[in-house]
Amino acid sequence: MSTHGDHQEMSFWRKYIFSQDHKIIGLQYGITALFFLLAGFTMMMMMRWQLAYPGQPVPFIGGLLGEDNAPGGIILPEFYNQLGAMHGTIMIFLGVVPLAVGAFGNYIVPLQIGAPDMAFPKINMTSYWAYFLGGVIMMVSFFVPGGAANSGWTSYPPLADIATMGQTFWLFGMIFLITSSLLGSINFITTIIQLRVKGLTWMRLPFFVWAQLVTAFLLLLAFPSLEAAGVLQLMDRLLGTSFFLPSGLVVSGQILEVSGGGSPLLWQHLFWFLAHPEVYVLILPAMGIVAEVIATNTRKPLWGYKSMVYSTIFLGFMSFVVWAHHMYLTGMGTAISAFFQTTTMIISIPSVVILTALLLSLWGGSIRFTTPMLFALGFLPMFAIGGLTGLPLGLAAADIPLHDTYYVIGHFHYIVAPGTIFALFAGIYHWYPKITGRQLSETLGKVHFWGSMVFMNGIFMPMFVQGLAGVSRRLWDAGEQYAHASGVLWTNEWMSISAWLLFVFQLPFIYNILRSLRGPKVESDNPWQATTLEWATTSPPGHGNFATPPVVYRGAYEYSVPGHEADFLPQNQPEKG
Amino acid sequence: MNHTAHDVGQHTKTYLYIFGALAVLTVVTVAIGYLSLPIGTAVVVALLIASVKGSLVASVFMHLRSEKKIIYWLLLMTFFFLLALFILIIASIYDFGGTPNVA
Amino acid sequence: MENMLGLPPLASVHGAGIDRLLGWVHWLMAVLFVGWGIYFIYTVIRFRSARQPKADYVGVTSHYSSYIEGGVALFEAILLIGLALPIWATVKNDFPEESQATVVRVVSEQFAWNIHYPGADGIFGKTSLDLLDAETNPLGLDRSDPYAQDDITTINQLHLPVNKPVIIHLTSKDVIHSFGLPEMRVKQDAIPGMSIPVWFIPTLTTAELREIKEDPNVTFEIACAQLCGLGHYRMRGFLTVETQEEFDAWLAEEAAAQQEEAGDDDWW
Amino acid sequence: MEMIPYTVEIREDTGLNNAKLGIWLFLASEVMLFGGLFSAYIFLRIGAVDWPEGSSILSVPIATFNTLVLISSSVTMVMSWASLKTQNFDRYRLYMGATIILALVFLVAKGFEYSEKFSHHLYPSSSTFLAIYFTITGLHGLHIIGGLIVNGYFLGAGSKMWATDPERFTNRIEIAGLYWHFVDLVWIFLFPIFYLL
Numbered sequence A: 001m002s003t004h005g006d007h008q009e010m011s012f013w014r015k016y017i018f019s020q021d022h023k024i025i026g027l028q029y030g031i032t033a034l035f036f037l038l039a040g041f042t043m044m045m046m047m048r049w050q051l052a053y054p055g056q057p058v059p060f061i062g063g064l065l066g067e068d069n070a071p072g073g074i075i076l077p078e079f080y081n082q083l084g085a086m087h088g089t090i091m092i093f094l095g096v097v098p099l100a101v102g103a104f105g106n107y108i109v110p111l112q113i114g115a116p117d118m119a120f121p122k123i124n125m126t127s128y129w130a131y132f133l134g135g136v137i138m139m140v141s142f143f144v145p146g147g148a149a150n151s152g153w154t155s156y157p158p159l160a161d162i163a164t165m166g167q168t169f170w171l172f173g174m175i176f177l178i179t180s181s182l183l184g185s186i187n188f189i190t191t192i193i194q195l196r197v198k199g200l201t202w203m204r205l206p207f208f209v210w211a212q213l214v215t216a217f218l219l220l221l222a223f224p225s226l227e228a229a230g231v232l233q234l235m236d237r238l239l240g241t242s243f244f245l246p247s248g249l250v251v252s253g254q255i256l257e258v259s260g261g262g263s264p265l266l267w268q269h270l271f272w273f274l275a276h277p278e279v280y281v282l283i284l285p286a287m288g289i290v291a292e293v294i295a296t297n298t299r300k301p302l303w304g305y306k307s308m309v310y311s312t313i314f315l316g317f318m319s320f321v322v323w324a325h326h327m328y329l330t331g332m333g334t335a336i337s338a339f340f341q342t343t344t345m346i347i348s349i350p351s352v353v354i355l356t357a358l359l360l361s362l363w364g365g366s367i368r369f370t371t372p373m374l375f376a377l378g379f380l381p382m383f384a385i386g387g388l389t390g391l392p393l394g395l396a397a398a399d400i401p402l403h404d405t406y407y408v409i410g411h412f413h414y415i416v417a418p419g420t421i422f423a424l425f426a427g428i429y430h431w432y433p434k435i436t437g438r439q440l441s442e443t444l445g446k447v448h449f450w451g452s453m454v455f456m457n458g459i460f461m462p463m464f465v466q467g468l469a470g471v472s473r474r475l476w477d478a479g480e481q482y483a484h485a486s487g488v489l490w491t492n493e494w495m496s497i498s499a500w501l502l503f504v505f506q507l508p509f510i511y512n513i514l515r516s517l518r519g520p521k522v523e524s525d526n527p528w529q530a531t532t533l534e535w536a537t538t539s540p541p542g543h544g545n546f547a548t549p550p551v552v553y554r555g556a557y558e559y560s561v562p563g564h565e566a567d568f569l570p571q572n573q574p575e576k577g
Numbered sequence B: 001m002n003h004t005a006h007d008v009g010q011h012t013k014t015y016l017y018i019f020g021a022l023a024v025l026t027v028v029t030v031a032i033g034y035l036s037l038p039i040g041t042a043v044v045v046a047l048l049i050a051s052v053k054g055s056l057v058a059s060v061f062m063h064l065r066s067e068k069k070i071i072y073w074l075l076l077m078t079f080f081f082l083l084a085l086f087i088l089i090i091a092s093i094y095d096f097g098g099t100p101n102v103a
Numbered sequence C: 001m002e003n004m005l006g007l008p009p010l011a012s013v014h015g016a017g018i019d020r021l022l023g024w025v026h027w028l029m030a031v032l033f034v035g036w037g038i039y040f041i042y043t044v045i046r047f048r049s050a051r052q053p054k055a056d057y058v059g060v061t062s063h064y065s066s067y068i069e070g071g072v073a074l075f076e077a078i079l080l081i082g083l084a085l086p087i088w089a090t091v092k093n094d095f096p097e098e099s100q101a102t103v104v105r106v107v108s109e110q111f112a113w114n115i116h117y118p119g120a121d122g123i124f125g126k127t128s129l130d131l132l133d134a135e136t137n138p139l140g141l142d143r144s145d146p147y148a149q150d151d152i153t154t155i156n157q158l159h160l161p162v163n164k165p166v167i168i169h170l171t172s173k174d175v176i177h178s179f180g181l182p183e184m185r186v187k188q189d190a191i192p193g194m195s196i197p198v199w200f201i202p203t204l205t206t207a208e209l210r211e212i213k214e215d216p217n218v219t220f221e222i223a224c225a226q227l228c229g230l231g232h233y234r235m236r237g238f239l240t241v242e243t244q245e246e247f248d249a250w251l252a253e254e255a256a257a258q259q260e261e262a263g264d265d266d267w268w
Numbered sequence D: 001m002e003m004i005p006y007t008v009e010i011r012e013d014t015g016l017n018n019a020k021l022g023i024w025l026f027l028a029s030e031v032m033l034f035g036g037l038f039s040a041y042i043f044l045r046i047g048a049v050d051w052p053e054g055s056s057i058l059s060v061p062i063a064t065f066n067t068l069v070l071i072s073s074s075v076t077m078v079m080s081w082a083s084l085k086t087q088n089f090d091r092y093r094l095y096m097g098a099t100i101i102l103a104l105v106f107l108v109a110k111g112f113e114y115s116e117k118f119s120h121h122l123y124p125s126s127s128t129f130l131a132i133y134f135t136i137t138g139l140h141g142l143h144i145i146g147g148l149i150v151n152g153y154f155l156g157a158g159s160k161m162w163a164t165d166p167e168r169f170t171n172r173i174e175i176a177g178l179y180w181h182f183v184d185l186v187w188i189f190l191f192p193i194f195y196l197l
């Protein structure tokens, strides 16, 4: 318990690069994740060119893509598949999760529970660097022979087993990312359970902390099964085992020389055992952020806080027993599919409860339309569209025509893009003054919001139309050859143009950030007049977060309490008299 | 958990008993292995013995006997998910609407 | 609602149930979305801070929302038990007798659909990996097997008689593909190492489809729905649904053509 | 700067310190990791056309020996912690040393077993049984090596903490012990599954 060295000047490296301070690590996560989001988005903009104008050279950057990938600027099917697999992987594992959990979780959770730091600072640092390395391996894989992984983010064998070297990189990258998440989740759970400050009982926790806690459990207990699957796939690829390869495979006319005896379905079970809980990892922190922002900007307590908490826990539990709804069409019998259909319908109920609570929280409020609030409000109907379109997918019979079509793509993009990404933007605008001590421009923020709102829908709404018409996903030429697709393919051009305009509307956001760095400091530590503990310290908080550990006297959202002058009662403000 | 020296002395003895039990059970499993029981029975017996040994290690060496509630909840939850993984995967093999193992 | 969804023309018996289910779920979704949407827009305007400077600490006190939640759960349960489970059970369990059906094997590979008819004897000939030849015998059919003599194989051309049950035994040679027939509301993964049967009854002939679509060239398609490699996008097969007579004639024609080829081989 | 609370002392309402909770969380995820691999084993075995009897390929005597070695190492491990509890640092060194030696014995026997298989041209690629056997026991072996490194550290450089902060050091040994017993526990299941069934 030595304290020497603490007051010494830390070197630049110790302070900013190999920092053990949760705030610096949170920032590192956030900045890295934003760059990966940009990378994933850029890949998608190239793909959208190919989808809108199949076989035409990509303008401007076509020549930079390499002759192996895009001769004459025309994206080859091989390259399209790489971009698709990496877009999915990057967006989920390197973009949204690190931003939602790594950045916001790391930065905000200790502050909201009044802790000086995370419980295990060294592990926290390791977790970030494992993530960083995983990301580097993923990006490097574009430059190995055969390019990056090209078997979809789901990496189904046998295709992935026989794929080019990029798949091996993908697997190693994933092992780093999994390690990072596991270390992170241990840290989050321990921190939330152990380091809550005096008076901060379970039902006084901000909903965001609850969301992060359940998320951490999902990461902790679901990710290992993908790690196991990844190890098995590595064995298949490197040591010639056949975990996922049945006997008698014939690839390109050649009999594959393996011992056989494996099953491709084994991978799918282990993969989806992770990947379904993973989708709730993408949405729960988003819901947490939205709840914080809505409470602050309606100036009233969240409606049904307890029901939200219980729903979140229930959602977490159930998410482990619905995974095979991604596998209805793999030959599943009636009993098992009945089980998974039932659990899938059941799991939609807590989402309905949470969303209902958020919607009812608006009633009777005094709604301030700040930029974070706009994004949070935008989240609600967008998540609703994404969530509701999950219902037909969850019924096996209805999934027959919809499976692996653009309907599925539309379903989850509504949740992750105008859903989660909006929530993350809401979080950025909401906590930016806390994190940087500076204010973002509201005008630029509103431009960013409305532009994003319009064009997100422009991209994703037509996907349902295409999907219902039966257009498959992952098609290099967008389905140009198929007669059943011919009636709906005209939408592709609109979707792609929307995607590029969506990018244009991210520029005000980037400019807003850059501008603020030279802008004036915020006048107040609590510019939104919020109640939770992160606002009780300086902006940005100093090392150790709080000068003295705060004490909590009440629930998280005591806004507009009758009989009080101010319309907010911070959690740490002692009761007078 | 403040163990006094006396407690620890008691514990030492327990540890040695447990060691004995584990060793005996190991020998028993191996011996049963030579009986060539029908596979169903063999699985049940072997897993039963392994579970007994496992719980001895967990409850005594890992002090689960006197652990805190949170740890119990955590392990219960983990166990539940593990069971879900096992059972649902096994069920999905048996309830399969096709013929496996065609070359 | 079914027509509003923009589904492809319906061409199978069980598909009607699927379409009905899709229709009902989308009604549920639409009602929820529109209902909550109206509430949402009203609330956001009504409770803007300009009009409502001081928030109400308590907010909603009625229990209508619980009833709505209960209603959603109930509706989901009805859809599940009333439609989804029975349809799935039909699709998975109620296979017709093979003697009453057109039975076909479909073996997928990167990037084609190998179609295998048992021929007049109704029994599939033996296949063997050793005989497999990418060019001449993609199925590895053992022509010396008496059952194999009359077997008919095609690539990417599936013909079926209308209004008669079809059983397709689906498997794959290399990676996972997915056998999708959009108009038939059929989709099933083709997984190497296992054989999975699918059945349905086509109700619409290709000729009728052409009338509906007002396009004399349009056909039913086999669309590969599972990413299977760089040629996934062009793994397209063709399905012709015709009258029994036309179908028999086609089979005879294919058989004759195959005999001729085999004869050539013998002569050579 | 403020120190992180409950690194050594126990939080009242949970009854735990941070490291104790942390290691159990880690072990829970390990349960799921090995659980995933075990479910692969179950899946492959149920789906297999035929599955060899373990004892016909693997050496039951070596594995029985190794089981006893690991059980003993668990005892020495817990004894090393008990020694610290009674302030007997020398005895701690003795038991910790024994634990490490037993772990090495286990690895040597395992290495011997592996090379025996290789010399008979039995590789992971030879059959599904051998594939899953090598994968799970290999991963288990890596866990042993990990534990060995940690325990080696606590016997060597890490033990300096005994002089400065004995309570924290004792906690650390308890944590290391929990991990070590877990590795033992996994083997207790591996043994019948691969060798006896």
Ligand code: HEA
Pocket: A154, A279, A280, A282, A283, A325, A326, A344, A345, A347, A348, A349, A351, A352, A355, A356, A359, A380, A381, A383, A384, A386, A387, A388, A390, A391, A393, A394, A395, A399, A402, A403, A404, A408, A411, A412, A415, A416, C032, C033, C034, C036, C037, C040
């Ligand atoms: C964050 C991500 C996320 C979330 C939250 C969900 C939520 C849900 N998902 Fe989704 N899903 C994915 C991400 C997500 N999904 C992804 C990535 C895939 C594809 C993977 C791949 O193949 O690549 C997928 C695929 C997928 C499938 C497989 C489809 C197929 O491949 O054929 C299924 C099937 O059951 C499904 C179902 C559901 C259901 C029932 C929910 C439910 O939890 C939803 C519950 C929510 C509601 C029911 C909404 C409540 C709304 C209201 C109360 C109305 C309020 C109204 C207003 C505000 C106006 N999803």
Ligand code: HEA
Pocket: A034, A035, A037, A038, A041, A044, A048, A084, A085, A087, A088, A089, A091, A092, A096, A151, A152, A153, A154, A282, A409, A413, A416, A417, A418, A421, A459, A473, A474, A475, A499, A502, A506, A510, A513
């Ligand atoms: C979290 C997950 C996530 C997110 C956010 C997105 C976002 C987007 N996705 Fe994607 N997508 C997937 C996950 C995701 N996607 C997955 C898993 C697949 C399946 C892959 C597979 O088939 O295997 C897929 C597939 C997929 C397809 C289908 C491809 C095919 O089947 O062939 C399409 C097609 O249009 C698409 C489009 C888009 C678009 C236009 C966006 C846009 O919404 C992107 C918007 C992005 C932003 C708004 C980022 C903003 C951030 C910044 C601008 C950063 C600023 C930077 C700094 C300040 C440094 N995605």
Ligand code: CUA
Pocket: C109, C110, C111, C176, C177, C178, C224, C225, C226, C227, C228, C229, C231, C232, C233, C235
């Ligand atoms: Cu075959 Cu896609």
Ligand SMILES: [Cu+2]
Pocket: A275, A276, A279, A322, A323, A325, A326
């Ligand atoms: Cu899912």
